[in-house]
Amino acid sequence: MPATIDLRSDTVTRPTVAMREAMAAAEVGDDVFGDDPTVQRLEELAAGMLGKEAGAFVTSGTQSNLCALLVHCARGDEYLVGQEAHCYLFEGGGGATLASVQPQTVRQRADGTLDLAELAALVKPDDFHYARTRLLCLENTTWGKVLPVSYLAGARGFADRHGLAMHLDGARIFNAAAAGGTAAAEIAAPFDSVSVCLSKGLGAPVGSVLLGRRDFIREAKRWRKMLGGGLRQSGLLAAAGIHALEHHVGRLAEDHANAKRLARGLADLGVDCDPVQTNMVFAHLDAPQIAGFVEHARARGVLVAGYAGDPVRMVTHLDVDAGGVDRALGVFATFLGA
């Protein structure tokens, strides 16, 4: 039986041989004492790539976004956020529970942007009946879509008019950069803080980096400690992150090409897919078909993420090449009767 083709997410990637070698060779220290040289090198490398002053290596994207909320907002403040954004919807309600920060959600438009006029109407007046609106959180890419750079500049203007900070959940910012032909630092520029995942399409086993001004990162590291994220010889993990940033950013375009190939193949099989911008394919099967489709594929070594009512999600990454995409399409064809 050939290897499984796992399209459920780009988090499923396994460290490559070269990445494991980099981990094994990493020079380490105790990062809680601030003397792990490999962690420092990762934080500086990521900060440089994103055009920010400093970085904090954190255990996950969830911890990164939560640290950012905790620094930008005090207890009883609120943040503006898309209602399908990861840092509102998929982080267990941590912003409300652990940061005591209230989310003010807003509908996301088809292109992933939030309407600035709608947001303006949601900023609370200075009156103790209301929470204090402090922060705008955006996500890029969001559900595989790239936010237009011109939109980001407009959002910065909006935030400045209302005295808000801006945080970017840039879990896949390098996918946005590759797809839009824009430098990641340019995408990050309007934001006060940016969170980047190393463990998605970049292929590291663990970790995210939170970036911002030096004083912001100093505060973020206090919260990281309180959240249980102070790690010791974490240079072993940071080495994987450095390897990912040095060797796996340039190849993201391959994932995007493979996602387009997958969507084209599905279209040939009569399945309607959302337009593909990055590494995510959303395939619209009929609701009663979905469970059978997922199971048919699983039994033949192809894993996809499907829940009744939602489009089936397939994500390309460095462990799936064009041949793997074609093999997956062959499996889908036997279900779809083509």
Ligand SMILES: *Cc1c(COP(=O)(O)O)cnc(C)c1O
């Ligand atoms: C995966 C993801 C996160 C969180 O990352 P974890 O490391 O899984 O906690 C945050 N935001 C977005 C958009 C993500 O895709």
